[in-house]
Amino acid sequence: MELYDSRQIDTLALETRLGKPVKLYEKSVTSLGECIIALIRSEKDKYLVAQGSGPVFDELTGDVAQTCKICPADHANRLVLNKYLPYTTPVANTSRRPSLGLGDRLGEATAGHIQALSGTKVFPFFAQQSIRELNFTGRSFDDVIDAAAYAVFQEGYTTGYGADGDHLKKCEDIEKSLKQGATMITLDSSEQIDNSIQGLDTDALLARYQQLGEETRTMYEKLYQEQLITIGDEMYKLDRTHLMQDVLTYHKALDFIQMVYESYICTSSRPIDFEISIDETDTPTDPKSHVFIALELKRRQVLVSTLAPRFIGEFQKGIDYIGDLDLFTADLAQHAAIADHYGYRLSIHSGSDKFSIFPILAKTIKGSFHVKTAGTNWLEAVRLVALKDPSLYRRMHEHALKRFPDAKKFYHVTTRLDRISALQEVEDSELWRYLEDDNARQLLHITYGYLLRDENDTGAKLLGDDLFGLLAREEELYQTLLAKHIGKHLSLLGFSK
Structure with missing residues (x-):
């Protein structure tokens, strides 16, 4: 594998074809024989770009113009990527x-995780x-x-x-x-x-044990x-x-x-x-x-x-x-x-x-x-929302309060909602402090599914689309927040650089 000069990917031509701004991930630009491949982002969507010719160019599925193919970053193209880049x-x-x-x-955190891991010997499960x-x-x-x-x-x-x-x-x-x-x-x-076994008294324990087959009991006792x-x-x-x-x-x-x-x-x-x-x-x-x-x-x-x-x-x-x-x-x-x-x-x-x-x-x-x-990676995304889009954060917080009773059925938490500061009492510039409060962290933590997927009467996402739009616009800040937060985990765990 050889890294190519990123200038060989014509981002202006890509913007013309997609009709919207393009960001090139320069670390991705890679040579595979007669083909150069790279990853780009255009608003919320990511694409593989293949420039040139050869097997990888042919196997990737996408829109072709001359020797440049723009391919959705989907499952089928990921399998092609795996084939040619085993890492x-x-x-x-x-x-x-x-x-x-x-x-x-969210499918948006791994780049920040990679920054946090830089220089360590930790094996990550991304x-x-x-x-x-x-x-x-x-x-x-x-x-x-x-x-x-x-x-x-x-x-x-x-x-x-x-x-x-x-x-x-x-x-x-x-x-x-x-x-x-x-x-x-x-x-x-x-x-x-x-x-239920740990709470049984001696007689009840013995009675339950006697219900096991004699062969099973004898085996364990001899061993x-x-x-x-x-x-x-x-x-x-x-x-x-x-x-x-x-x-x-x-x-x-x-x-x-x-x-x-x-x-x-x-x-x-x-x-x-x-x-x-x-x-x-x-x-x-x-x-x-x-x-x-x-x-x-x-x-x-x-x-x-x-x-x-x-x-x-x-x-x-x-x-x-x-x-x-x-x-x-x-x-x-x-x-x-x-x-x-x-x-x-x-x-x-x-x-x-x-x-x-x-x-x-x-x-x-x-x-x-x-x-x-x-x-905790989700909570750093919520921190990003609090820092960059106070209105969206307030909507998320209010919906989390509504959905907390539903979410609590799936998690063991000791959250005290009455100890969380009321939204109307907190200035926009101070919303990030909710992420420093244990009760608010748990509120926001366990309601993530409802915040991401709940819809309004017309079938549109109440919050999820707005959140992903913000993550796309502020991906570098999200990476920075994650690198700092996960980096703290790594340092205290002794996984030092």
Whole structure:
């Protein structure tokens, strides 16, 4: 691959053909034999431009005038781009680098993420979306990877990125995500975890345990009951009560994990990062339970890349950690040692803006780990709106208040709406301060789907089109805001440049 002089792309001619101003992304200008390709933006839309001749010119679909083809930045053309520029195709984190999930709900954040990552060795998952997020935004996983791939091309980012099918619960979603190009599957087995077990008294626990088949009980008891397992400075004993609790709580989830691993991960023709999520539970993951799960994964020959326990304290959306930092440090140290002992990395979910624990993660986890972020990138887009279009921000804020009861059904937050300053009391120049207030951050965070997709009586978007128009006009400022905000995450996590 060779970078060409950007002057070989005639932007004036492109403007004449499109009938509107054109911005050329100079880092994208690339030679492929007799063809030069580049990415441009014209208002809200991006296009691939191919100048010259040859296979890539022929395979791209678009409008041709002489030797210049203007092609929509769509899915079909992304696949052509992947074919000729492999760095635009997502890959697995096979080197086990420290990694960061950078979920981009808008398809506009990756360029800012790339700026933040400059000079670090972090492996990014630019494409990361859960089924819930896809439903709220009206996107497909193809759309998510398309946006990431074009941004990687736009910025000339050649060092590799991943695509995470996040918090998947159903086999059909796993299969679909893998076909669409996912290089990581985060398996959410919460529907197979029995959260009712932890609250049972001794008699009720024993009664439930006796309902299991004798063969199953005997197997687990011979393997683990009263066994002593030494990991680092800690010794864990799986006493009978705890073993009964763990078997009843997790055995169906472990069966599900094994089935998914054997059906989809092992049979894949390419490397896949396999993450186990056990954080969607009512109570923190006891280190003894983590040991039991790790032992079972090993016995079942299930190889996982990362595992996400539920830690002590609260990891609510868009705000800092809530809880005792000393207790968290001690809890983290045990989970980190267990993960290291059994050969996988720890994953921290809902990691956005958990600034108080980031230095603890960096100090405690000796080696590589994974942190997921997502909503904080959306909130930086809202910050941009507050800074550049106060009228639009006020409309978004008012609609978020209306939709908050609906959004709260899908998220665990402790938002106090009565503590958010009334809009009429805040000057336009001070609207950005809402993004510094935890209650307002959560209000704006969890209502994103309604702000993006809700329509008026005529079927037009109430807010979404205006937001995307602003992001197109102010993309450089959005990149700057993201680079600063995600850069703070990276610095405190010890992922220094």
